[in-house]
Amino acid sequence: MAKKPADSLVIMTELVLPNDTNVFGNLMGGRLMYWMDIAAALAAQKHSNAPVVTASVDNLSFMNSIKLGNAVHIEARVTRAFNTSMEVYLNVWGEDLVAQNKYQSNTAYYTFVALDEAGKPKAAADLKPETEEDMELFNGALRRRQVRLILGGKMKPGDAKELKALFEKG
């Protein structure tokens, strides 16, 4: 049975403590990526009701550093399921609860593969987009998949029809 993006929604909140920071008192990127991986894996598991592994992470750019003592919020949801793999969209923002200020940290796409009892890739449920934003993420997911499979050496550029069509449109 098809699932909605909202069915896989995960919102994780962490407090940035001294052990999470670099010498400038900002959250370390590696610690943030670890939390993002957990939040995204939970979203993929909610969608597939199966154990999952991280297959790939798209390029990550950190827009604003998150300060010691601030909260970090990570929102994750599945944007599209292919066969055994699922794309998860993450939106990350920081919050200074004293100054009552929220700021964007980064966004990212992670790809997970659902596994069966033998640890082999297993089909995940289809995803049915509901809102306009869901639909936009769903449509873009096919092109993003083609980019990451080409970069990962798993697809020939000539087979990426949707990606090619995007460049031809100009």
Ligand SMILES: CC(=O)SCCNC(=O)CCNC(=O)[C@H](O)C(C)(C)COP(=O)(O)OP(=O)(O)OC[C@H]1O[C@@H](n2cnc3c(N)ncnc32)[C@H](O)[C@@H]1OP(=O)(O)O
């Ligand atoms: C080193 C680490 O700790 S990495 C972090 C933790 N992650 C892991 O340990 C995962 C290690 N990797 C694996 O187990 C395997 O490579 C898997 C499960 C990701 C893929 O297994 P494969 O034997 O390549 O399986 P297969 O070629 O059938 O692909 C399975 C799915 O993975 C997808 N996939 C494979 N490589 C990639 C990639 N680089 N990016 C995105 N999706 C990928 C395929 O497109 C396919 O999806 P689909 O069924 O929806 O079309």
